[in-house]
Amino acid sequence: MILVIGATGTVGRHVVSELREGGFAVRALARNPDAARLPRGVDVVRGDLSDPPSLDAALRGVDAVFLTWPFLNADGAPPVVDRIRKHTRRVVYLSSEGVRDDRDDQEDPITGFHAAMERLIESSGLEWTFLRPTGFASNDLGWAEQIRTDGVVRQPYASLARPLIHERDIAAVAARVLVEDGHTGRRYVLTGPRALTTREQVDAIAMTIGRPLGFEEIPPAAAREAMLARGWPPEVADGALDAHARMMSRPEPINRVVEEITEVPARAFAEWAEDHADDFR
Numbered sequence: 001m002i003l004v005i006g007a008t009g010t011v012g013r014h015v016v017s018e019l020r021e022g023g024f025a026v027r028a029l030a031r032n033p034d035a036a037r038l039p040r041g042v043d044v045v046r047g048d049l050s051d052p053p054s055l056d057a058a059l060r061g062v063d064a065v066f067l068t069w070p071f072l073n074a075d076g077a078p079p080v081v082d083r084i085r086k087h088t089r090r091v092v093y094l095s096s097e098g099v100r101d102d103r104d105d106q107e108d109p110i111t112g113f114h115a116a117m118e119r120l121i122e123s124s125g126l127e128w129t130f131l132r133p134t135g136f137a138s139n140d141l142g143w144a145e146q147i148r149t150d151g152v153v154r155q156p157y158a159s160l161a162r163p164l165i166h167e168r169d170i171a172a173v174a175a176r177v178l179v180e181d182g183h184t185g186r187r188y189v190l191t192g193p194r195a196l197t198t199r200e201q202v203d204a205i206a207m208t209i210g211r212p213l214g215f216e217e218i219p220p221a222a223a224r225e226a227m228l229a230r231g232w233p234p235e236v237a238d239g240a241l242d243a244h245a246r247m248m249s250r251p252e253p254i255n256r257v258v259e260e261i262t263e264v265p266a267r268a269f270a271e272w273a274e275d276h277a278d279d280f281r
């Protein structure tokens, strides 16, 4: 039995499906099971990471856990990791490519909390594997409203090229790592197959929905305003923009780890756009 924490999220939902399709018994943690919309046969159990005792019912009898940490700091994590360790042996943690192993203080708050989570899990005695994906292609869903309303994407750093990864590839790796031996103590950087500039991403979406789309480069300060208006916490907006600025001079890596683990090449951005075409129409 495998417990997926974050089972209704971008990656976790596909981890659940991958495991079900592979014939494994899956339990899903959800704060609101009635709204979870998970496949038939999945044991959906109520629980909340901010209330550690509420996790016991979901953790009972579980062999491994896929852990998404949905908060912006690791303050509440020690009692959660402690509970996971009491109930099970193995954890696969959804971290980030941005974590730097060569420094104690990370470069932004997001990689800061992922590094703190990794350290906590490493010292817990659990058998762990860390998945460190590059940026998710699904971040581009943030453009959906602009695309639907006026057909123009406004973004800073026009020439920034990123190997965005399809959420299904992260999930496919997670499903393998959760059930196969040989992945303990590994930190897997997971990337898309090719780096695309923002303009190229917009063009791929335009091609998919069959409608021309515009692209306008805006200053980072204007992008920050727009993020805050969409409800982003200031530290997250700043962290994301700083990370993008850094990637201009230090691009994210591109590797074949998805293919090495799943035996299937990582999906192209165009396939992601196809899978999400209705979100942009």
Ligand SMILES: NC(=O)c1ccc[n+]([C@@H]2O[C@H](COP(=O)([O-])OP(=O)(O)OC[C@H]3O[C@@H](n4cnc5c(N)ncnc54)[C@H](OP(=O)(O)O)[C@@H]3O)[C@@H](O)[C@H]2O)c1
Binding pocket: 005, 006, 007, 008, 009, 010, 011, 012, 029, 030, 031, 032, 047, 048, 049, 050, 068, 069, 070, 071, 094, 095, 096, 097, 110, 133, 134, 135, 136, 139
């Ligand atoms: N976006 C990127 O480019 C990127 C890149 C690298 C790493 N990451 C990391 O990926 C993680 C996010 O993954 P995701 O996008 O798949 O998640 P997501 O779509 O944001 O979904 C969050 C999940 O967490 C659950 N959740 C939220 N609060 C909870 C709570 N108090 N107790 C229990 N469950 C709770 C939600 O469930 P309910 O709301 O249904 O309860 C949902 O299933 C973050 O740690 C992020 O830093 C993201």
